[in-house]
Amino acid sequence: FAVVSLSQADPSVVERTINEEEKRIHTLIEHLNNILKTHNMTGEVVRIQGGDPGHQIVEKTKEMNVDFLVTGSRGLGKLRRTLMGSVSDYLVHHAHIPVMVYKHTDKEHDIHQ
Incomplete structure (x- = not known):
């Protein structure tokens, strides 16, 4: 988790931070869905925003x-x-x-x- 002051941040830093967080979220959801599959559980982890x-x-x-x-x-x-x-x-x-x-x-x- 990164904290960025938007009022003083370079737009490229904000965009990079957002992209890194999106990647982390995607990786976590993928990992959790793999855990479900590993344990032969029917279900899906989804993102709500x-x-x-x-x-x-x-x-x-x-x-x-x-x-x-x-x-x-x-x-x-x-x-x-x-x-x-x-x-x-x-x-x-x-x-x-x-x-x-x-x-x-x-x-x-x-x-x-």
């Missing part, structure tokens, strides 16, 4: 005719989750299909970044 994440995910599950949704949870504190909302909480309450929320440990989170 733009708009409200919870709503976008619910709409994508309908579009893809998904039977079951697995999502992660960062485990924010109750106060922060109350103020900001929680995508996983939204999915549990608004998805038309069963939702499994996986809360990983901080150690697991550090490994996957």
Whole structure:
């Protein structure tokens, strides 16, 4: 993850940063889909972008005719989750299909970044 001040950044630096992030995202999605295949699991990891994440995910599950949704949870504190909302909480309450929320440990989170 790179932080760039857009007000002072050279456009080529911004473009290069965006391209590097796009490549990293593509590689991660490919890796996760390969894990599914390795374990003979039917499913697909897809990228959701733009708009409200919870709503976008619910709409994508309908579009893809998904039977079951697995999502992660960062485990924010109750106060922060109350103020900001929680995508996983939204999915549990608004998805038309069963939702499994996986809360990983901080150690697991550090490994996957």
